[in-house]
Amino acid sequence: MVTDCKHCPLRRRGFFEDMAPDELEKTQRFKSGELAVTPGTPILMEGSKAPQLYTALRGMGLRYKTLEDGRRQVVNFIFPGDFIGLQACMLDEMGHSVEATTHMTLCVFDRSDFYDFFRSNTKRAFDITWLAAIEEHFLGETLVTIGQREAVSSMAWAFIRLYQRGAALGLVQNGQMPLPYRQQDLADALGISLVHANKTIAKLRAHQLLNWSAGRLTIFDMEALAKVAQVEIEEPRRRPLI
Amino acid sequence: MVTDCKHCPLRRRGFFEDMAPDELEKTQRFKSGELAVTPGTPILMEGSKAPQLYTALRGMGLRYKTLEDGRRQVVNFIFPGDFIGLQACMLDEMGHSVEATTHMTLCVFDRSDFYDFFRSNTKRAFDITWLAAIEEHFLGETLVTIGQREAVSSMAWAFIRLYQRGAALGLVQNGQMPLPYRQQDLADALGISLVHANKTIAKLRAHQLLNWSAGRLTIFDMEALAKVAQVEIEEPRRRPLI
DNA sequence: CGAGGGTTTGATGATAGTCAAAGTGAGTGG
DNA sequence: CCACTCACTTTGACTATCATCAAACCCTCG
Incomplete structure (x- = not known):
């Protein structure tokens, strides 16, 4: 019962950019499955080397970092469409933890396929960099x-x-x-x-x-x-x- | 009197990754010149669409954002080797201002060449994304x-x-x-x-x-x-x- | 020697943290 | 169906951290 990228409910909202057919197809091949989690489930842990990446398909969550004394800094709120785990992919380690707040459905991608995906299509590579840049922009504002x-x-x-x-x-x-x-x-x-x-x-x-x-x-x-x-x-x- | 990428004084320090000959050569072609500025000189302005990118070659500076009431948030300190202006490039607008603190020398790149550079070599595109990711990581820590x-x-x-x-x-x-x-x-x-x-x-x-x-x-x-x-x-x- | 940018210090008050306890509401089990 | 629990919200009292103001100090520079 995995959602097909072609019929992705997110892309129908005007908020997301349209995708060329070949990008769509490559993304579809990149996607390795779906993950459904319940509220409170940790999805990624700070410092971990996650073997997978995600895109939030449904539900909401949050990114946070914790200090040794237990204090917690919420870095960002996760909304549908957010890409999760880029840091683990690029830097080999997550810089923050990610946790589901509501029920969530996540598209799952294998990290081992990431470089191929990145290389396969300049536009997609550019998109990923764009996401990193917009995140940086947002963090600056925060x-x-x-x-x-x-x-x-x-x-x-x-x-x-x-x-x-x-x-x-x-x-x-x-x-x-x-x-x-x-x-x-x-x-x-x-x-x-x-x-x-x-x-x-x-x-x-x-x-x-x-x-x-x-x-x-x-x-x-x-x-x-x-x-x-x-x-x-x-x-x-x-x-x-x- | 422009420094040749081949003899870049920065790359000699172990801190920076080695570059394959073709990457080096592409970078050299990407570089359009050098800019020397005095302390206090604004290099990029928040909200501006800068036509150029820079790499700090010598000297130090800082990135900051200002609030309407004049309060200033320093986002980061710029050290030699830092890449400046990625946001303007990806997002079309700088999210923060950049200013020289000491005398600085900057390698100058034309934004119009950026996409070509990004496309020309997957490794380099990856590097750029890596930089965006590490910056995001650092901002999270901040x-x-x-x-x-x-x-x-x-x-x-x-x-x-x-x-x-x-x-x-x-x-x-x-x-x-x-x-x-x-x-x-x-x-x-x-x-x-x-x-x-x-x-x-x-x-x-x-x-x-x-x-x-x-x-x-x-x-x-x-x-x-x-x-x-x-x-x-x-x-x-x-x-x-x- | 005076000017100006930056640093240092003291005094005072506001913003925000901690502690503690009560209120609210949804969910559970007897 | 009614306690009872548990997680979250709300409120009050007290305290600490930090901001603001103001003035002095220090150093470099013209």
């Missing part, structure tokens, strides 16, 4: 956030980016999207404590800017939120799908 | 630092990484290396205020762990420093040179 913005501002920024990502994927309906994370996850992503995160969210809610409860996010006033966050509102750009 | 470590710990981490990078490049002599940045730069890199940065450095100095003055860094006790920073001591790995 860095400014954690380093320079204060909590309210950080929170606003995070919600805006999450919402935009959701919107691009067509997850937003009636101004609402599923956001199945815990406050602890957001807190760990922004480098603030759970308690402080909670109080900060409460503040945004009190100001009628947004609501996030029961795993659903609603944004009431994007303009005002953007002002709080000090960001330009811009659509995420279309991205390649591996 | 993220944990800013998000989870407290000031002393952050500082210790930063000095360790800078020192290791310097050591790999052969800049360390008698346990000392040049580190021509201001305390403000370090502060902006770690997301703390100048005053606090200063006091934190003073603390490390008082504990006899290191000294950083007059643009020179000395580390007295790497072990203890690593303990403060909560990091493993590991050599930076050899990297490709573009």
